Amino acid sequence: MxxxxxxxxxxxxxxxxxxxxxxxxxxxxxxxxxxxxxxxxxxxxxxxxxxxxxxxxxxxxxxxxxxxxxxxxxxxxxxxxLGGEEYKPRLESHDILLVGLYGSGKTTTVAKLASFYSKRGMKTCAITTDTDRPAAYEQLQQLGEKINIDVYGEPDAQNASKVLEKYLKKTEGYDIRIIDSAGRDNVNKELLKEIKGIEKILSPKETFLVVSADTGQTARRLAKDFDREIGLTGVIVTKTDTSAKSGGALTACSEAEVPVAFIGTGEKMNEFKVFKAEDFVANLLGKPDLGELLKRVQRATQETDLDPQELMKGDYNFQTFYKQLEAVNKMGSLSKIFKTLGIQNKIPKEELSATEEKMEKYKYM
Ligand SMILES: Nc1nc2c(ncn2[C@@H]2O[C@H](COP(=O)(O)OP(=O)(O)O)[C@@H](O)[C@H]2O)c(=O)[nH]1
Ligand SMILES: [Mg+2]
The missing domain is CATH 1.20.120.140 (SRP54, nucleotide-binding domain)
Known part of the structure; x- marks a missing residue:
């Protein structure tokens, strides 16, 4: 598109x-x-x-x-x-519930969202109430370790409401608590009953529906169904990096009158952002998105303690080279960086991936 x-x-x-x-x-x-x-x-x-x-x-x-x-x-x-108003993340204490179908990206997004708030200075934890999928707890636990977030839940719990009640008590000291829930193949009675149970106990400030971009237009019906049953405050559209149908999913939510709050743009924990219709359209029309690029550069430089002064001093060594490669890596794939610059169509795809491979090799060397 x-x-x-x-x-x-x-x-x-x-x-x-x-x-x-x-x-x-x-x-x-x-x-x-x-x-x-x-x-x-x-x-x-x-x-x-x-x-x-x-x-x-x-x-x-x-x-x-x-x-x-x-x-x-x-x-x-x-x-x-694509919907007018841009979502403003709440920076005060609150609970967030994530719901959605199987494989939509809920658990991944719980972790991404936790990392998002934690980076903004909020004491954040995640609680899983997914008693349906085996290893749901381990999956979240592993993601939590990666991003330094406390994860609560039990590997072999039977009842979502009971687990939630138990761990809500233990997590009263957190600013942000993000609750993962089980999915189903479709919106059925069992799923709704379970989620309504969670809703009642939690009364979350935010309830986000997680939908995968490849859902396309069907996202409209999903958003409407969930909104009617449990009341949504927003949608998170995941996998916008992999699907040509992102446009469908995004506009469908706006048609269902549930705003898109965040989007997932890759599997990595930092490939996640507040949805801005402005940026999306700017990408469509090929306008270079310099603001976004600058932000990425800043973040990457901070995270790898790359000191520009050190570079200017002239004692450039393998250590500095490594840090540079790391910093570029943190900014996302090369194709994404070029897309932000609005020049992605001017460089052949094969060349890009070959260069990315080389950068990976240099790092290990
Ligand atoms: N490429 C890409 N993959 C994603 C994104 N979000 C989630 N995934 C992948 O989608 C798959 C299912 O995610 P999961 O969180 O387990 O879904 P759940 O069943 O809803 O909890 C996993 O392999 C994730 O890595 C995204 O924004 N982009
Ligand atoms: Mg899950």
Whole structure:
């Protein structure tokens, strides 16, 4: 979807004249791309009607070229269908419940979320109430060790409500408690009964539905069902790195009127962020996202205590080289860094992965 939308934007930039014909062609292209990304037909139609109407009815503002104006218009319209307001993480004490189907990424996200709050100075723990999947406790325990988060639960507990009651008492001293729950293949009575039980005991401030990006449009029904049954405060869309259907999942939640709070962008613990419609659209349209890149550089430099002064002194050694490689690694894959710069299409994919492999080898050498 991303590559293709960029082609459309290129069409606008390259064309000499912007006439009815070109606008028709562009709206058609956008329609096709959005539908391929699994965005609902109804939404796509509304969007393209809106774009066409606005281009026709409005005087083009002075001081802006027609091209800029149309690009901005498409940009804004896309942003709107992804939901307006950006989620503000609560930085006071509260409990968070994560629900969702099997394999959606709940347990991984519990850990990512715990790490997110812990990095912001909140005393955070995770509690698992998943008594359904064998080794659910061990999985969370292992993730917890990686990120230095206390994990509570029992390997062979039988009853979700009972485990929760027991460990809520033991974890009263934490600012943030994140509760993992069991999934099912679909929203069935058993699942709802279990989650409603947890809900009643916990009364969480935040209840997030975790959905995988490859759910696409189906996310709308899931969000509606869960919202009706237990009341959601938001959705977390995982695996946006692996699915071409992210656009569908993201817009579906906005259609279900449940805002997307966070997105998962990879398997690693730091591949997780607050969802910003702005950034998402900027990526679609190929606008370099410099703010995001700067943040990544800062974080990576802090985490590996890479001292820029040391680099300038000139005594560059293997130790510094190693730290540099580590820092680049912390910023994410090369393809992600290039995407943030808006130049991902200009470098062949094979070259990127070959370079990543080389960097890995250098580190061990
Ligand atoms: N690529 C990618 N994989 C993810 C992401 N989030 C979770 N996963 C993977 O999805 C699989 C299922 O995750 P898990 O947390 O066990 O799902 P659960 O059954 O809902 O608890 C695991 O292999 C995770 O590593 C993500 O954002 N990106
Ligand atoms: Mg799980």
């Amino acid at each position: 991303l590559d293709k939308l960029q082609n459309v934007m290129n069409k606008i930039t390259k064309s000499r004249v912007i006439d009815e014909e070109l606008i028709k062609e562009i709206t058609k292209d956008i329609q096709r791309i959005l539908i391929q990304a699994d965005v609902s037909v109804k939404l796509v139609k509304e969007l393209s009607d809106d774009i066409k109407r606005k281009i026709k009815e409005k005087e083009f503002p002075k001081g802006v070229s027609k091209k800029e104006y149309i690009t901005k218009l498409i940009y804004n319209e896309l942003k709107e269908i």
